[in-house]
Amino acid sequence: MSTHAQLKQLGLFDARVPRYTSYPTAPHFSADVGPDHTRDRIAEIPQGGTVSVYIHIPFCRRLCWFCACRTQGTASGAPVAAYLDSVKAELALLRAELPQGVEIEHLHFGGGTPTLLSPAMITELTDAIKKVAPLTKDAQFSVEIDPNELDDARLDSLAAAGMNRASIGIQDFDPEIQDVIGRPQSYDITKAAVDGLRARGIDSLNTDILYGLPHQTETRMSESVQLLLSLNPDRIALFGYAHVPWMAKRQTMIPTKALPTPEERLELFNLARNLLVWDGFAEIGIDHFARPGDGLELAHREGTMRRNFQGYTEDRSDTLIGLGASAISRYPQGYAQNDPSTSGYQRTVRDGSLATKRGHVFSDEDHMRGAIIESLLCYFSADLAALAKRLGQSAERAVALADGLCDAFPDMVEITGGCVEIPDRARPLARIIARHFDAYAMAASGHSHAV
Numbered sequence: 001m002s003t004h005a006q007l008k009q010l011g012l013f014d015a016r017v018p019r020y021t022s023y024p025t026a027p028h029f030s031a032d033v034g035p036d037h038t039r040d041r042i043a044e045i046p047q048g049g050t051v052s053v054y055i056h057i058p059f060c061r062r063l064c065w066f067c068a069c070r071t072q073g074t075a076s077g078a079p080v081a082a083y084l085d086s087v088k089a090e091l092a093l094l095r096a097e098l099p100q101g102v103e104i105e106h107l108h109f110g111g112g113t114p115t116l117l118s119p120a121m122i123t124e125l126t127d128a129i130k131k132v133a134p135l136t137k138d139a140q141f142s143v144e145i146d147p148n149e150l151d152d153a154r155l156d157s158l159a160a161a162g163m164n165r166a167s168i169g170i171q172d173f174d175p176e177i178q179d180v181i182g183r184p185q186s187y188d189i190t191k192a193a194v195d196g197l198r199a200r201g202i203d204s205l206n207t208d209i210l211y212g213l214p215h216q217t218e219t220r221m222s223e224s225v226q227l228l229l230s231l232n233p234d235r236i237a238l239f240g241y242a243h244v245p246w247m248a249k250r251q252t253m254i255p256t257k258a259l260p261t262p263e264e265r266l267e268l269f270n271l272a273r274n275l276l277v278w279d280g281f282a283e284i285g286i287d288h289f290a291r292p293g294d295g296l297e298l299a300h301r302e303g304t305m306r307r308n309f310q311g312y313t314e315d316r317s318d319t320l321i322g323l324g325a326s327a328i329s330r331y332p333q334g335y336a337q338n339d340p341s342t343s344g345y346q347r348t349v350r351d352g353s354l355a356t357k358r359g360h361v362f363s364d365e366d367h368m369r370g371a372i373i374e375s376l377l378c379y380f381s382a383d384l385a386a387l388a389k390r391l392g393q394s395a396e397r398a399v400a401l402a403d404g405l406c407d408a409f410p411d412m413v414e415i416t417g418g419c420v421e422i423p424d425r426a427r428p429l430a431r432i433i434a435r436h437f438d439a440y441a442m443a444a445s446g447h448s449h450a451v
């Protein structure tokens with residue numbers, strides 16, 4: 001059997017396999033975790049320690065048909081202003097619980113489209129955050145940017161607030177593809193965003209592009225990548241388009257017949273990957289590329305890179321506090337997710353309560369399985385004994401978690417001396433191989449792992 005056929009048979013590009021930005025993944029959180037848990041977790045943050053903070057803005061001016069993110073369209077500013085008041089109320093609740101002297105090492109605004117905030121709102125929000133905890137001297141402050149939703153005033157306000165990193169949504173430069181995915185965005189608009197950011201000293205730029213879009217061919221992909229390279233980004237996320245119309249209703253607008261086959265998707269990924277590597281980018285994990293010397297590339301090389309809700313990161317904080325509707329926090333003891341309903345979230349925090357609805361408390365086994373999955377997705381390898389040692393757990397039990405792996409993925413994984421390796425040819429299967437260590441997903445699919 002050819003490698004292509006083997007990859008396909010083993011489930012390549014199955015849209016139901018998680019991206020593992022957490023373990024367990026959010027569908028396996030339970031309602032046992034609520035506001036009291038979160039209050040205790042916050043109180044346990046060490047005095048004078050550092051945390052990361054994520055602010056979720058679940059609004060967009062336009063709703064792109066391809067997008068699988070939970071976000072709602074709004075033409076007016078009123079719902080956004082009301083939402084922001086709620087985030088400020090949540091910040092006040094956090095301030096009341098947070099131990100003395102805590103500082104923010106990483107601040108990230110995501111969504112949705114954070115750049116639909118007005119300049120005054122951006123200033124208000126960042127001032128409110130800094131009142132709860134100041135940013136450290138060399139803090140990273142990143143914002144997800146939709147180039148269509150940006151102007152000089154918002155750029156000035158973001159720069160004045162201390163933003164020093166941007167993640168720019170591009171998807172594809174081809175006008176016909178943009179049309180079919182409901183995401184018009186000229187090259188000039190994207191370039192203006194890049195130039196505007198760099199002119200203000202924001203020179204750590206990530207860009208998101210997609211492979212597997214309708215009507216994407218190798219020629220078009222190659223042209224898009226060349227245009228992308230002309231903008232000279234520091235990092236590139238090359239995401240596979242996830243077609244999940246059962247979750248994201250607006251994707252029913254996407255013509256399924258025009259989607260590339262799994263084999264074509266793989267060719268598109270390999271083509272884009274080769275162009276980026278030839279241009280000098282380092283390949284990072286399953287879908288990222290970074291210029292040598294970039295912080296993520298250094299963290300990757302030094303073995304300190306992590307995977308969290310924003311994907312790959314050099315952020316090593318033990319605590320990530322997520323604020324806003326549906327935002328997920330990660331504490332050393334487990335996860336806590338806010339009410340995913342924007343109206344429910346707003347009601348709860350305005351009534352003076354934290355909005356935690358669901359979550360998960362880590363067991364020792366969760367820590368072990370999560371560390372293996374993270375290592376496989378960051379480095380395509382996991383030294384089971386070394387991970388067990390780092391976590392103070394039994395190496396034998398860690399090695400036993402790989403039982404059956406080679407049978408499930410013949411020729412696609414190697415285990416030597418307690419170390420699991422995913423060879424180059426099997427890298428497109430990394431998420432599927434990682435799922436073998438996901439006790440919750442395996443139990444749900446009828447496999448025998450105890451949870």
Ligand SMILES: C[S@@+](CC[C@H](N)C(=O)[O-])C[C@H]1O[C@@H](n2cnc3c(N)ncnc32)[C@H](O)[C@@H]1O
Pocket residue numbers: 066067068069110111112113114144145146147168169170171208209210239240241242243
């Ligand atoms: C939360 S969105 C925010 C970006 C910003 N609102 C914009 O439109 O530029 C972050 C990224 O998620 C990715 N994304 C959204 N839907 C996707 C899908 N169905 N498959 C793969 N990636 C997707 C896109 O690359 C997008 O840039």
Ligand code: SF4
Pocket residue numbers: 059060061062063064067068069071111112113146169
């Ligand atoms: S891609 Fe960005 S702008 Fe478009 S719907 Fe998704 S979050 Fe909103």
